[in-house]
Amino acid sequence: MGKIKKVLKDRQRATVFPNNDDSSFKPPQEFVARIYILEDVLEKCSASSLDKDYFDLNSSHSCMYMSTSLRITLELETGCRAIVQTIKEEDARSRPSSMNIAISDRSEITPEVLENYLKLHSKHEPLLLNSDATILLDNGERCVVQMLPTDCHYATIDGKDVEDLVVIVSPTKWANSSNEEILKNRLEDNSKAAKISMRYIEDILKDCEIALDLSLGLRRLAVDFRYDRENVLICGDVGSGKTTICKMLIERYREPPCFVHAHVIDCRSLKGNIAIIISAQLVQLTAMYRGEF
DSSP: OEEEEEOOGGGTTOSOOOOTTOTTOOOSOEEEEOOOOHHHHHHHSOTTTSOGGGSOTTOSSOOOOOOHHHHHHHTOOTTOOEEEEEOOOOSSOOOOSEEEEEOOTTOOOOHHHHHHHHHHTTSSSOEEEETTEEEEOTTSOEEEEEEESTTOOEEEEOHHHHHHOEEEEESSOOTTOSOHHHHHHHHOOOOSOOOOOOTTTHHHHHHHHHHHHHHHTOSOOSSOOOOOOOOOOOOOOTTSSHHHHHHHHHHHHHSTTTOOOOOOOOGGGOOSOHHHHHHHHHHHHGGGGTTOO
16 A cells, blocks of 8 residues: 655656655645556456556556546646655554545435445455545546544445445535635536537547647557657637637547646636747646656
């Protein structure tokens, strides 16, 4: 087991981090997670049970794959940096007696839905849960879990534990929630583009993907040749679908096997010299890639 800590954006360039005694380094969040060696997991899995093309075993970078729930909770983006600290599992620690479940106003999550999820995902081994963590359910809905008593920061739960738990679902914010806006953002997924007809934009998307695949070095080619990196400029009248195409490209490149870091800059809200402002933002954002564009 290990603790996963998010590295702040202004520390993405750093290669040396303060030790645990340095009170100036306070990560915004940290959670306990199970850590597996990827090669060992793939070796044990049958060819039919796991898509091995999902993973890149030849990467030149030290990387880790994490669950969507953990990524949402820690607000981690593809390509960002994190600190992993191994810990020993405690034999005797506080056990949860109940759970408060925060949901969005439009959610249809009930205590039974969450209980069934916990039972299903603890069949093979107890499920590790962190208090104040976001859970992405199988139907795509989200909820935030708070375990009680409050000193129960994380716990492993199996089917028997679920039967003894008291689950309380509420669409309202918790009394001790320090930031209602963060809670709302974690419960709602606003990144997906709306379902639209692909009839008129499929060709445009394909052309954009070819240029971006080559520019980002994502496409494996039989012939080795140098390719000058290019940008894609999408033009059109108001309401013609420029923003929609950009959202769809972001969705495709964030998904496996690409896992490309994508960031949106709304130029309409910028004032002054837009070129200088965007350049400064890009330098900060690409720090996670060691300053390489």
